[in-house]
Amino acid sequence: MNETTITVVGRLVADPVIRQTYAGSNVTTFRIATNARKNRPGTGEFEDGPTSYYNISAYKSLGANAAISLHRGEPVVVTGALEVSTFDRQDGSKGSAADITARQIGHDLSWGVSGFAKVSRQSVEGGGSDPLQSAIAAYAAMASGRFASTGPGREDGTTVPYGVVDEDGVIAEVGAEVEEGAAESAA
Numbered sequence: 001m002n003e004t005t006i007t008v009v010g011r012l013v014a015d016p017v018i019r020q021t022y023a024g025s026n027v028t029t030f031r032i033a034t035n036a037r038k039n040r041p042g043t044g045e046f047e048d049g050p051t052s053y054y055n056i057s058a059y060k061s062l063g064a065n066a067a068i069s070l071h072r073g074e075p076v077v078v079t080g081a082l083e084v085s086t087f088d089r090q091d092g093s094k095g096s097a098a099d100i101t102a103r104q105i106g107h108d109l110s111w112g113v114s115g116f117a118k119v120s121r122q123s124v125e126g127g128g129s130d131p132l133q134s135a136i137a138a139y140a141a142m143a144s145g146r147f148a149s150t151g152p153g154r155e156d157g158t159t160v161p162y163g164v165v166d167e168d169g170v171i172a173e174v175g176a177e178v179e180e181g182a183a184e185s186a187a
Contacts (some may be wrong), residue, residue, distance in 0.1 A: 003081045003082075004082040004083075005081060005103075005105065006079070006080065006081075007077065007079045008032065008054055008079075008100065009034060009076070009077050010033050010054070010075070010078075011033055011075050011076070012030055012031070012032055012070055012071065012073060012074050013030070013031040013033055013072070014030065014072050015030070015071055016030040016070050016071050017029055017030065017068075018063070018064075018067050021144075024050075026063060026064065027058070027059050028057070028062075028063030028064065029055065029058075030066070031053055031054065031056065032053070032054050032056060032068065032076060033051050034053075035049050035051045036048075036056070041055035052098070053098070054078070054099060054100065055099045056078055056099075056100050056102050057102065058101075059101075061119070062104075062105060064101060064130075065105075065119070066102070069114030071109075075107065075110075075111040075112075076107060077105070077106050077108050078098050078100060079103055080102040080103045081100065081103070082098065082099070082102045083098075083100075083101070084096060084097070084098050084099075085097050085099065096136050098144060100103075110128065112124050128177040135146045
């Protein structure tokens with residue numbers, strides 16, 4: 001079966017929500033709104049076209065990182081597999097929904113700047129920590145100033161490991177146990 005790949009640029013309608021599938025894995029869902037700006041003939045002014053809404057689903061580490069990084073109103077770029085479905089409303093009319101299973105998500109940098117905190121994948125590949133806890137740890141380290149951006153210019157070459165954040169917001173060792181409520185206090 002061929003799938004339709006789409007890239008959509010828009011703004012988050014609400015903060016992302018983490019849900020659990022029937023199989024027990026996490027999925028992050030959110031909605032974005034987008035509209036085309038069109039040049040009015042003769043005036044040179046731009047006007048907004050009709051608004052389109054897309055339901056976004058992101059799984060595994062992409063979903064965990066999106067849940068921590070994205071917030072209502074922020075401009076984003078989403079690439080993924082598009083599926084359009086139709087349904088019957090209670091009043092008998094037909095409706096349609098555009099759902100995207102995301103493969104990549106990022107901030108639209110034409111509107112501002114964004115930070116990046118690399119999360120090591122070694123423990124996840126070995127069956128280690130929860131990607132959501134790892135994203136929380138990376139975000140907490142970046143927010144506290146204890147984490148410098150990774151990349152070619154970074155001298156020590158270290159990354160934030162997949163791990164957990166303890167009650168003081170300190171990144172614990174991979175595999176360390178965290179007390180109840182510690183993840184919520186770090187976010």
